[in-house]
Amino acid sequence: MMGDMTTAPGPVPVAPQPPRHPLDPEPVRSTKARAVFALGLVGALTGLFVGGVVPATLALQLARQARREAYASGGFLTGAAWLRRGERLAWAGLVLVAVTLVAAVVTGLVRLAEAPTGQDFAPNID
Structure with missing residues (x-):
């Protein structure tokens, strides 16, 4: 009985996919995800120069919109991986900005504390 049955060579599908509706759009990568990554990268690269705060903030705002969409x-x-990478880079840029600002404030306070105050008179004058 079983001798006359043949199977087709090749892999057997595990589970057949349900047919898609003809009007369903094709999955595409979100263009905002690319923009978030690019802005996050610029924010991380310019974070030490304090200029990274603007692109990093824009990247985080755009990431919020992209997630909603x-x-x-x-x-x-699609594009969730690019979105996550861009957000991480944007946060890294903001951390670099914060580190730079704290270092500048500490340096300024130390220099201010070392500066002489008042008028400097000669040692033989009361």
């Missing part, structure tokens, strides 16, 4: 798209917008 990706959720609303029902899975047809």
Whole structure:
């Protein structure tokens, strides 16, 4: 009985995918995810120069919008990995800005404390 049955060579599909509706859009990468990554990278690279605060802040705001759009798209917008990387870079840029500002304030306070105050008279004058 079983001798006359043949199987086709090749891998057997594990679970057949349900057919997609013809009007469903193709999944595409979010362009905002690319922008978040680019802004986060610029923020991280310029963080020590305090100029990174602007692109890093823009990256975090854009990431919030991109997450909302990706959720609303029902899975047809991809790029979550780029979004996460961009957010991490943006936060790193903001940390670098904070470190630079704290170092500048401490340096300024130390120099202010070392500076002489009042008028400096000669040693033989009361």
